Amino acid sequence: MWDTLIVQPFTxxxxxxxxxxxxxxxxxxxxxxxxxxxxxxxxxxxIKSSQAMQELQKNPRYLKMQEKYKDNKEKxxxxxxxxxxxxxxxxxxxxxxxxxxxxxxxxxxxxxxRAMASTPLELIKLERMIYPFLDxxxxxxxxxxxxxxxxxxxxxxxxxxxxIPVLAILVVLSTLVQTKVMQPPSSGGNDQAAAMTxxxxxxxxxxxxxxxxxxxxxLALYFVVSNLTTIGxxxxxxxxxxxxxxxxxxxxxKQSKPAIVIPDLPEEEEEEEEPMIVEKISKPSARASAKRQxxxxxx
Amino acid sequence: xxxxxxxSLLIVLLAGLLLAGCAMGPRAESTPGISADENKIIVSYLxxxxxxxxxxxxxxxxxxxxxxxxxxxxAPALIDGESIYVGxxxxxxxxxxxxxxxTVDWTFxxxxxWYQGKAAIDGSLIIxxxxxRNIYAIDENNNLVWxxxxxxxxxxxxxxxxxxxxxSSQDHKVVFLNKADGxxxxxxxxxGAVIAAPVxxxxxxxxxxxxxxxxxxxxxxxxxxxxxxYDGGGTLESVWSEPILVDGQVIFNDKTGKIISLSPxxxxxxxxxxxxxxxxxxLALVEGKGFVVALEDGVVSLIGLDRxxxxxxxxSGTLFDTPIVTENLILVGAFKGDNLVYAFDFQxxxxxxxxxEK
Numbered sequence: 001m002w003d004t005l006i007v008q009p010f011t012x013x014x015x016x017x018x019x020x021x022x023x024x025x026x027x028x029x030x031x032x033x034x035x036x037x038x039x040x041x042x043x044x045x046x047i048k049s050s051q052a053m054q055e056l057q058k059n060p061r062y063l064k065m066q067e068k069y070k071d072n073k074e075k076x077x078x079x080x081x082x083x084x085x086x087x088x089x090x091x092x093x094x095x096x097x098x099x100x101x102x103x104x105x106x107x108x109x110x111x112x113x114r115a116m117a118s119t120p121l122e123l124i125k126l127e128r129m130i131y132p133f134l135d136x137x138x139x140x141x142x143x144x145x146x147x148x149x150x151x152x153x154x155x156x157x158x159x160x161x162x163x164i165p166v167l168a169i170l171v172v173l174s175t176l177v178q179t180k181v182m183q184p185p186s187s188g189g190n191d192q193a194a195a196m197t198x199x200x201x202x203x204x205x206x207x208x209x210x211x212x213x214x215x216x217x218x219l220a221l222y223f224v225v226s227n228l229t230t231i232g233x234x235x236x237x238x239x240x241x242x243x244x245x246x247x248x249x250x251x252x253x254k255q256s257k258p259a260i261v262i263p264d265l266p267e268e269e270e271e272e273e274e275p276m277i278v279e280k281i282s283k284p285s286a287r288a289s290a291k292r293q294x295x296x297x298x299x
Numbered sequence: 300x301x302x303x304x305x306x307s308l309l310i311v312l313l314a315g316l317l318l319a320g321c322a323m324g325p326r327a328e329s330t331p332g333i334s335a336d337e338n339k340i341i342v343s344y345l346x347x348x349x350x351x352x353x354x355x356x357x358x359x360x361x362x363x364x365x366x367x368x369x370x371x372x373x374a375p376a377l378i379d380g381e382s383i384y385v386g387x388x389x390x391x392x393x394x395x396x397x398x399x400x401x402t403v404d405w406t407f408x409x410x411x412x413w414y415q416g417k418a419a420i421d422g423s424l425i426i427x428x429x430x431x432r433n434i435y436a437i438d439e440n441n442n443l444v445w446x447x448x449x450x451x452x453x454x455x456x457x458x459x460x461x462x463x464x465x466x467s468s469q470d471h472k473v474v475f476l477n478k479a480d481g482x483x484x485x486x487x488x489x490x491g492a493v494i495a496a497p498v499x500x501x502x503x504x505x506x507x508x509x510x511x512x513x514x515x516x517x518x519x520x521x522x523x524x525x526x527x528x529y530d531g532g533g534t535l536e537s538v539w540s541e542p543i544l545v546d547g548q549v550i551f552n553d554k555t556g557k558i559i560s561l562s563p564x565x566x567x568x569x570x571x572x573x574x575x576x577x578x579x580x581x582l583a584l585v586e587g588k589g590f591v592v593a594l595e596d597g598v599v600s601l602i603g604l605d606r607x608x609x610x611x612x613x614x615s616g617t618l619f620d621t622p623i624v625t626e627n628l629i630l631v632g633a634f635k636g637d638n639l640v641y642a643f644d645f646q647x648x649x650x651x652x653x654x655x656e657k
Contacts, residue, residue: 118327118413118415118430118452119327119328119329119373119415119454120329120330120415120454120494120539120619121328121329121330121619121634122327122328122329123494124539124554124579124619127511127537127554136511136537137490137491137492137511137512137513140469140491140492140511141451141452141469141470141492143450143451144452145450150411150412150430150431152327152430152452153411153412153413153430153431
């Protein structure tokens, strides 16, 4: 089922691209970019949802609410849920697009693995996966050579008799940049979360690098292209703070429209513990703004 | 250790597991490589080479004693008396002394790719195909005699006939090399990738081989001319395995399980026979009896040359490789089955099955 619905179509698209460009390395690059473009709406939604949550968590009202109910976890949770509902945001809304992307990412990975068939058994399996309208005679075998690499083998560039794992190094660097780019600005409030994020940010590039070092160059190439495309997508959305990666660069992420607007409540309403009035508006109307600025008449 | 570090560690471990789920396991998947002589059976699978006793299938030894995860063996070993030549996926080619506990006499380390095909031997010259697109010729003292380089990985067992090394190439051809120096004598183009090893017929001084393009050819060894080409009127599917020569017939099969007997001389069809299932493995000749058919679904049969089934057995696992026939046993390697190797006598009785102990 999984193979028929995901891996087989992906593999055939990859093979079709290979037939068109006559180079498996270029086909992996194009295919990865293509899949990233197709899943871009999901990525964008994920980024926006994540940004909305970050904005919410930095909002003074949210922080005040946290402070106010710090000794009443139940009430805090209740208030938080009410706020989420009223604003139309959900702490899980950034997870859903990510979950939807998972099968695609795993399918992409597996299709590249399948197409790089190195052993006779893998060739048999690949041949059976090719749709009848594609001429398997012309497709097989796939030329695994790309630049200095054999895409079916771990990559090393021999310089003066020393094998340098160029792709593994690129994987480490691009993963590092990607994690930095995707890292939300620190709210300064939660040391534990920050420690976990930092720990992940340090470990992930190393883990990916080790994998790229040990496994076929084709996969390492996919890792690099995937990372670069993700960075490109973040940059295109104006979410990239380059100064986090390159401290000498002064740039800050483009100030886009806030994902949610949380109007401040007047003090007395807050005191009375009335339900918080919030509006889910991307751009507050002039009338609403004026009304909010109008002083309240005391009786 | 504080709680926050424990949680960080847990997250990292989970991320590692997720990534491992994508990428771990053997870097490439393949089937057990089996070879045998009258005294021993050698099985290459995953991190070990096993020596089995043909009488009972018991493990005599395994190499290495302790698994090295980088060292993966799938290529069938070449047996030359008490010497065993086998390559691995760590790009090493080893000569192992099989007497007593296994000892490595030497290791050839110049290749940059995996050894997947069985090596060939001619006198003191060992010829080993490698995935780095080279064929390496090594002498018995581990000196490189020559290499021959091409465009695609070599994964088939070479054939040595007189002064020639003949090898199938995935690059849609059969390559004839000079045994002395590895230079190309000629290349014979076919329509598809050639995975099956070529077979030599001294009667006609010809080579027989099939390709993935649904063709089976006879190549004259001296001239390199394709004497005839058989495609079953366009019905023949890809041929993954080598043919057998018996009783003035050349018999082979395609992936659909269609078994064809041809006249080696003319290529005229004697008979077709449907094995009844998908079949990547080739036929194994049992002298005076017939040939063994191993279907992918685990059915092993002995078929007489009159095409009557003599016996049929079911084993666990998928069968991709041609069975090996010794003096009195039929050895069948299974992929992802309950056992790795099944041994049958010629009457179809299972003599033993081998499953490596952990």
